[in-house]
Amino acid sequence: MAVRTLTIDGKPVSALEEQTVLDAARDAGIEIPxxxxxxxxxxxxxxxxxxxxxxxxxxxxxxxxxRVAEGMQVVTTSERLREYRRMILELLFAERNHVxxxxxxxxxxxxxxxxxxxxxxxxxxxxxxxxxxxxVSHPRFGVDHNRCVLCTRCVxxxxxxxxxxxxxxxxxxxxxxxxxxxxxxxxxxxxxxxCGKCVQACPTxxxxxxxxxxxxxxxxxxxxxxxVTAREKKQWIG
Amino acid sequence: MDRVRVAxxxxxxxxxxxxxxxxxxEFLIDLAGMVDIVYSPIVDxxxxxxxxxxxxxxxxxxxxxxxxxxxxxxxxxxxxxxFGDCAVTGNVTAMRNPFGDPASILQQVYVEAATxxxxxxxEEGIVPRLLPSVKPxxxxxxxxxxxxxxxxxxxxxxxxxxQLLSTxxxxxxxxxxxxx
Numbered sequence: 001m002a003v004r005t006l007t008i009d010g011k012p013v014s015a016l017e018e019q020t021v022l023d024a025a026r027d028a029g030i031e032i033p034x035x036x037x038x039x040x041x042x043x044x045x046x047x048x049x050x051x052x053x054x055x056x057x058x059x060x061x062x063x064x065x066x067r068v069a070e071g072m073q074v075v076t077t078s079e080r081l082r083e084y085r086r087m088i089l090e091l092l093f094a095e096r097n098h099v100x101x102x103x104x105x106x107x108x109x110x111x112x113x114x115x116x117x118x119x120x121x122x123x124x125x126x127x128x129x130x131x132x133x134x135x136v137s138h139p140r141f142g143v144d145h146n147r148c149v150l151c152t153r154c155v156x157x158x159x160x161x162x163x164x165x166x167x168x169x170x171x172x173x174x175x176x177x178x179x180x181x182x183x184x185x186x187x188x189x190x191x192x193x194x195c196g197k198c199v200q201a202c203p204t205x206x207x208x209x210x211x212x213x214x215x216x217x218x219x220x221x222x223x224x225x226x227x228v229t230a231r232e233k234k235q236w237i238g
Numbered sequence: 239m240d241r242v243r244v245a246x247x248x249x250x251x252x253x254x255x256x257x258x259x260x261x262x263x264e265f266l267i268d269l270a271g272m273v274d275i276v277y278s279p280i281v282d283x284x285x286x287x288x289x290x291x292x293x294x295x296x297x298x299x300x301x302x303x304x305x306x307x308x309x310x311x312x313x314x315x316x317x318x319x320x321f322g323d324c325a326v327t328g329n330v331t332a333m334r335n336p337f338g339d340p341a342s343i344l345q346q347v348y349v350e351a352a353t354x355x356x357x358x359x360x361e362e363g364i365v366p367r368l369l370p371s372v373k374p375x376x377x378x379x380x381x382x383x384x385x386x387x388x389x390x391x392x393x394x395x396x397x398x399x400x401q402l403l404s405t406x407x408x409x410x411x412x413x414x415x416x417x418x
Contacts, residue, residue, distance in 0.1 A: 093327075097333070097336060099327075099329055099330060099332075099333060099418075100323070100388070100416075100417035100418025101323055101329055101330060101388030101417070101418040102330060102333075103418065106418040107418070112416065112417065112418065115415075115417070116412065116413060116415055116416055119411060119415065120415065121326070121384040121386055121410060121415040122320065122326050122327070122374070122376060122381075122384040122386070123327065123374075126377060127327075127328060127332070127335075127374070129332065129335035129336050129371065130336060131336040131337070131338075132336070146336075215418075
């Protein structure tokens with residue numbers, strides 16, 4: 001395992017060659033905001049919240065899917081990045097119907113926390129107010145597409161950790177939605193094992209336990225960490 | 239220095255922001271020593287006055303009365319504050335938007351869902367006509383300060399007013415800009 005030396009915000013950092021900029025930064029105690037990243041699931045660079053500047057390229061690169069390289073100079077905070085991160089969040093809020101005041105995840109929402117952290121006190125874009133449905137056909141859980149940010153965490157935990165691949169994404173652009181099985185109501189999706197990993201993984205109030213009311217939907221991510229760590233360390237073998 | 243002329247306005251909202259304003263409790267007495275409340279749903283003045291220094295606007299722009307009111311308010315106000323989530327984002331008031339045009343929504347609510355005497359209220363000059371869609375205040379007129387929350391908690395309102403009265407500016411950050 002070769003080691004690479006780079007700088008992040010001027011701080012010298014050494015990282016393993018297969019590590020991403022996000023991993024290297026976190027190991028060095030430098031926090032980069034993320035939304036679609038979930039420990040234990042593959043990174044896909046879907047949300048672009050973790051964009052960073054890399055000296056020598058004009059493009060902003062997503063830290064979660066950018067590998068470290070020798071001599072790389074990474075900048076994680078700048079006025080340009082702050083403006084883009086805030087803009088990404090505003091676009092997410094404008095694209096669906098995120099009404100925090102009546103949301104099950106109010107106060108326990110990663111999108112809400114990111115908006116606070118990036119200083120978003122209002123949205124400068126016109127809201128689209130699309131018509132999206134709520135599916136409560138599953139006996140234990142529900143999905144409110146109005147609150148989905150298409151981070152695909154549910155898709156990845158279901159496929160990679162549970163091994164069921166009930167979730168997927170259908171449609172394109174702002175009409176894209178997460179679906180269960182071949183776009184059947186969740187309650188009819190025969191591949192679903194009702195394990196609830198997608199419920200734990202969802203960063204917003206989009207996937208929730210039925211019966212949760214406003215601000216009640218708190219999550220326990222340690223349940224996912226527990227499984228991922230046990231598999232990595234082969235704790236269940238021998 | 240002249241006393242600061244403050245107004246509060248209630249558009250398409252539930253009045254929760256005004257209730258939270260009343261939750262300022264004894265600070266209201268301090269506030270009364272510093273400002274004149276020149277217009278508000280809680281005082282008996284009918285016409286929005288000229289030369290208002292600060293106006294707190296609760297609620298989204300949902301109907302023709304709201305639209306007319308917010309334009310007059312903006313014209314006569316120096317510092318306009320979007321007061322609460324309905325004013326800032328549209329919030330609950332705007333939850334009708336995905337359901338389509340006002341006529342079909344009124345039909346669903348007042349006729350199809352009615353158990354007795356289903357009829358759309360349409361008295362000319364009494365019931366204001368709904369706008370095609372509900373908008374947050376800053377999509378209609380320029381807004382100077384955003385004070386989010388559903389409703390904004392009283393300490394947040396107090397922080398904003400104290401900043402404004404002492405420095406002329408408001409900078410809210412951290413949990414003070416949380417929606418919901």
